[in-house]
Amino acid sequence: MYNLNETHDPVQRSWVASANALTSDFPIQNLPFAVFRSAGDEAFRGGVAIGDQILDLAATAASGALQGLAQQAALAGRGDTLNALMALGATHWSALRLALSQALRAGSSAQAKLAACLVPQIQAEYAVPARIGDYTDFYTSLYHATNIGRQFRPDQPLLPNYKWVPIGYHGRASSIGVSGQTFARPLGQTLAPGATQPSMGPCQRLDYELELGVFMGTGNASGEPIEMAQAEAHIFGLCLLNDWSARDIQAWEYQPLGPFLSKNFATTLSPWIVTMEALAPYRLPFVRPTGDPLPLPYLDSAANQSGGAIDVQLSVSLQTQAMREQGQNATRLTLTSYRHAYWTAAQMVTHHTINGCNLQAGDLLGTGTLSGPTIDQAGALIELTVGGKQPLTLPNGQRRSFLEDGDSVVINGWCERPGAARIGFGACRGTVLPARGKT
Numbered sequence: 001m002y003n004l005n006e007t008h009d010p011v012q013r014s015w016v017a018s019a020n021a022l023t024s025d026f027p028i029q030n031l032p033f034a035v036f037r038s039a040g041d042e043a044f045r046g047g048v049a050i051g052d053q054i055l056d057l058a059a060t061a062a063s064g065a066l067q068g069l070a071q072q073a074a075l076a077g078r079g080d081t082l083n084a085l086m087a088l089g090a091t092h093w094s095a096l097r098l099a100l101s102q103a104l105r106a107g108s109s110a111q112a113k114l115a116a117c118l119v120p121q122i123q124a125e126y127a128v129p130a131r132i133g134d135y136t137d138f139y140t141s142l143y144h145a146t147n148i149g150r151q152f153r154p155d156q157p158l159l160p161n162y163k164w165v166p167i168g169y170h171g172r173a174s175s176i177g178v179s180g181q182t183f184a185r186p187l188g189q190t191l192a193p194g195a196t197q198p199s200m201g202p203c204q205r206l207d208y209e210l211e212l213g214v215f216m217g218t219g220n221a222s223g224e225p226i227e228m229a230q231a232e233a234h235i236f237g238l239c240l241l242n243d244w245s246a247r248d249i250q251a252w253e254y255q256p257l258g259p260f261l262s263k264n265f266a267t268t269l270s271p272w273i274v275t276m277e278a279l280a281p282y283r284l285p286f287v288r289p290t291g292d293p294l295p296l297p298y299l300d301s302a303a304n305q306s307g308g309a310i311d312v313q314l315s316v317s318l319q320t321q322a323m324r325e326q327g328q329n330a331t332r333l334t335l336t337s338y339r340h341a342y343w344t345a346a347q348m349v350t351h352h353t354i355n356g357c358n359l360q361a362g363d364l365l366g367t368g369t370l371s372g373p374t375i376d377q378a379g380a381l382i383e384l385t386v387g388g389k390q391p392l393t394l395p396n397g398q399r400r401s402f403l404e405d406g407d408s409v410v411i412n413g414w415c416e417r418p419g420a421a422r423i424g425f426g427a428c429r430g431t432v433l434p435a436r437g438k439t
Helices: 057-063 068-076 083-088 090-104 111-117 142-152 228-234 247-253 302-307 321-325 345-353
Strands: 033-038 045-050 053-056 118-120 124-127 135-138 168-170 176-178 181-184 187-190 199-202 210-216 235-242 267-269 313-319 331-337 364-366 408-415 423-433
Touching (some): 045 057, 053 111, 057 068, 057 111, 068 090, 090 111, 111 118, 210 345, 228 235, 228 302, 235 345, 235 408, 267 423, 345 364
Parallel strands (some): 181 423
Antiparallel strands (some): 033 124, 053 118, 187 199, 210 364, 313 331, 408 423
């Protein structure tokens, strides 16, 4: 895990004035990465957020403002994906972060070279930040697993393996999109209550899932597991993730092999990846509820016990089509924190590789739905509405059990605590369109 250093100093200010606003997601203490281009025909390339601007890594590499490992990292980040930068490893990532922090500080002599490398975020469009070879979605929230299990197995909400093994399944990488993604309501087989055979048609119980994405940096050779002590050195950073779910399709198809069409139609990411080093001030001890088993030794370490949890505040908001047409902002449905997760990012990586599985730079791991201990911290509508039995009433009087056509879901994430700067993840927004052939 990363130690605090000068890049985290809360008193640092930037010559990019917008980065100094107390409400900015992207102060100089953050410096997250994305792949962007100015709206139009320019090539996509890597960039770093600072205030309401993007520092173009291609232009920065050509400016002469960086040297050594930092320059090598900037060169690796100038392409249309961040895979080459991710593959370099933690030493290069830290060198680039430090060099950019110093160059962007108020009074830096690099201002003259880097001012021309800035692109306003309002003029940018984004791409998925990495070429994702594989995507694995986990199930790391005890509260989500319990809430869901209680709806189907009231006497035994949790299956016996949950507290022993980080459960996951392999998802679909090709349908992952970046914030602003729109997608048609999925089609699939469902079995209506009381029916004797399934029918084919549009999903009627469409849901969101509040998650974080974990982007892998350096991978591991096949047959060589990543141990807990090294796991976080292999993680490039975290992003926001919405793993849309067709609950009625899922209920019919998931046995015996798990989700298929209910999960593979769309997954939405935030553009920005916040590095693990930037998250260092917001670490918390990783603790299990009293009486729960300790992780098996291969999933345990002193560092994970002392700081494996990360206090990322997470919110979900909903804006219906009627709200947009009436000029109404999205309304918040959920506020929770990643600190409630039952399994940490390091444990996800270690368990994924313990059998010799080789992860690669740009691979994506999802945390699974991140619900907190109370129902207002639930990370999916299926929990908030108790399987659709208790619909939500929105401020404009509309009701929702599950998502309807035209609904937009917005996920936000940020970290803040006394003695540290507030940093954010930007937004992750996706919108549901009518099913194919419907209007």
